[in-house]
Amino acid sequence: MTETIIAVEKLKEKFPNSVLEVMTFRGEVTVTVSKGDIFEICKFLHSDPNLQFHLLTDLCGLDFFPQAPRFGVVYLLCSLKNNQRLRVKTRVGETESIPSVESIWKVANWYEREAYDLFGIRFENHPDLRRILLWDGYEGYPLRKDYPTEGPDFDKPFVPEV
Amino acid sequence: MAETRFMTINMGPQHPATHGVLRIVLELDGEVIVKATPHIGHLHRGIEKLAESKTYHQSIPFTDRLDYTNAMGNNLAYVLAVEKLLGIEVPKRAQYLRVMMAELQRIAAHLIWLGTHVLDMGATTPIFYTFREREDILKIFEEVSGGRLTPTYMRIGGVSKDLPDGITEKIKEFVQAFPGHMKEYETLLTKNVIWMKRTKGVGIISKEDAISWGVTGPTLRGSGVKYDVRKAFPYSSYEEFDFEIPIGSVGDVYDRYNVRLREMEWSNSIAEQALERLPKGPIITSDPRIALPPKDMVLTDIASLIRQFKIASEGFQPPKGEVYASVEASKGELGFYIVSDGTNKPFRFRIRTPSFANVSALPRMIEGSLIADVVSTIGSIDIVLGEIDR
Numbered sequence: 001m002t003e004t005i006i007a008v009e010k011l012k013e014k015f016p017n018s019v020l021e022v023m024t025f026r027g028e029v030t031v032t033v034s035k036g037d038i039f040e041i042c043k044f045l046h047s048d049p050n051l052q053f054h055l056l057t058d059l060c061g062l063d064f065f066p067q068a069p070r071f072g073v074v075y076l077l078c079s080l081k082n083n084q085r086l087r088v089k090t091r092v093g094e095t096e097s098i099p100s101v102e103s104i105w106k107v108a109n110w111y112e113r114e115a116y117d118l119f120g121i122r123f124e125n126h127p128d129l130r131r132i133l134l135w136d137g138y139e140g141y142p143l144r145k146d147y148p149t150e151g152p153d154f155d156k157p158f159v160p161e162v
Numbered sequence: 163m164a165e166t167r168f169m170t171i172n173m174g175p176q177h178p179a180t181h182g183v184l185r186i187v188l189e190l191d192g193e194v195i196v197k198a199t200p201h202i203g204h205l206h207r208g209i210e211k212l213a214e215s216k217t218y219h220q221s222i223p224f225t226d227r228l229d230y231t232n233a234m235g236n237n238l239a240y241v242l243a244v245e246k247l248l249g250i251e252v253p254k255r256a257q258y259l260r261v262m263m264a265e266l267q268r269i270a271a272h273l274i275w276l277g278t279h280v281l282d283m284g285a286t287t288p289i290f291y292t293f294r295e296r297e298d299i300l301k302i303f304e305e306v307s308g309g310r311l312t313p314t315y316m317r318i319g320g321v322s323k324d325l326p327d328g329i330t331e332k333i334k335e336f337v338q339a340f341p342g343h344m345k346e347y348e349t350l351l352t353k354n355v356i357w358m359k360r361t362k363g364v365g366i367i368s369k370e371d372a373i374s375w376g377v378t379g380p381t382l383r384g385s386g387v388k389y390d391v392r393k394a395f396p397y398s399s400y401e402e403f404d405f406e407i408p409i410g411s412v413g414d415v416y417d418r419y420n421v422r423l424r425e426m427e428w429s430n431s432i433a434e435q436a437l438e439r440l441p442k443g444p445i446i447t448s449d450p451r452i453a454l455p456p457k458d459m460v461l462t463d464i465a466s467l468i469r470q471f472k473i474a475s476e477g478f479q480p481p482k483g484e485v486y487a488s489v490e491a492s493k494g495e496l497g498f499y500i501v502s503d504g505t506n507k508p509f510r511f512r513i514r515t516p517s518f519a520n521v522s523a524l525p526r527m528i529e530g531s532l533i534a535d536v537v538s539t540i541g542s543i544d545i546v547l548g549e550i551d552r
Binding site for chain 2: 055058062087111133135
């Protein structure tokens, strides 16, 4: 618990203008940061010798439709050294893109592809941003709130052109 | 001089050694893999989307169908997340029952892994042994929960049923006999020269790489990282049980094999401890907003009937907030990240599945090795496509 607070204090010290909100719910600390510094913040959390958030447990998208900015990206970090978790959140607009953290954590490659696939969130400098769960040429982004649970292709078989 | 070209071959999705519908496009220089590109999504069912339109109770059966070899563990991860969101306490007996079932399920999942993994590499005998023991576990599950593959045993706030009469003897019989069965598997494999030649030095992933690729579970521990959610972030009273985390050193297929075998022994021990120390008491929380009333009350008492109807049709409304709860599933860290907007349905239902991250590291493990090693490496990271594609 205390270490996570140290991480938050350090973030506030290093990026005073980027840390927008710190929230604790059920013992889990969530830091909301602005999108512009997300790469530097992740890099700092990963490389700081006292924090060492070396494991990116999860990265996923959120859709706050019809609010603006529309999307959220959540980074769930885990420090094996301190045995701590920290959640970093940021917001992205529908037409905006967000820096990829693939160069910090390799696993972000697939997580970001998934967020792109299901939400349509674009990641800058991603080496291979294409759909991962759905097929190429699929229209729409299913996890968006304005996408129906039973889509237009519900019950229709998909036959790709050969 | 003749022109050299790489050859591209397609492995899967219908290939027995890819354990489901995984497709890998391999670029080969002779028999050496230059580049491997996994393609997933053939089993995508949109569980995350579907769960957003269901109440919290209704999503429990979906979790059985993620990693279908580890249904109890998946149930547990989900109910833990919802309980964290609600901030409720689970009775001690239910916690112990959960631990016992999750550990028996881990043994069953590892037995499937062991049988199919070695079958992929040409050893046909062990699968008959491992499925024999797995059958014993599934019979226990059937008596306890009514289901074999998809038990849906856990409930938010507890478990669905208490142990039936006579089952403790059967579980005891199993946990006492299992170490003997472990010896049978080990006699066939551990010092087997062919087995060692196929697995030692194959599919290596270093400590640093494994962490960077988000690998968890026995695959991470095979590389020598002592990270196990049961110890790092104990849940469901795991801190009260006595067990160790086996780790490997090199991070090859053989190390992962050893880690899983040792894990089965510890799981067996945990299940035994849970059975011995099983506390008495209720099996589900008494919170009337969450737990269904007992059946006999529903049939005799109008208030209980109304409560049953309300819970079954409307569910409950957790407070606004977001939680992440994870368990050490048989493949690695399985976590549920649930965002609640205060209504009776989740705003976001995110499943962090271990196999997804583990299979993303597959190219790292197999690039530069031979095509025959792909089969042993895939087997050793123990993927289940149900949870990769969700």
